[in-house]
Amino acid sequence: MTYIETIEKRSTSRKLAPNYRVLLHNDDFNSMEHVVQVLVTTIPNMSETSAISVMMxxxxxxxxLVIVCNQEHAEHYCDVLKSHGLRSTIEPAE
Structure with a gap:
């Protein structure tokens, strides 16, 4: 007697983690130069020109909007911006 083995292949679809927006809020405390400097040194690959645009x-x-990225990075950037005295929040990018 011959046995036939059937192997079921389950379709595995990876669900991508949702992205988050890091937002910068206006404040009346920090100088424009400080905001630009913090953005340039905190956000990867952010040019001074982009930082000025975000600040303005x-x-x-x-x-x-500062950057859209995964939740872990968004929380990190938000925390670093806050640690430099800036007002920042994150929200799902949808």
């Missing part, structure tokens, strides 16, 4: 957007609109 926050200044004009009360809030600006």
């Amino acid at each position: 957007e926050a200044h004009k609109n009360e809030m600006a």
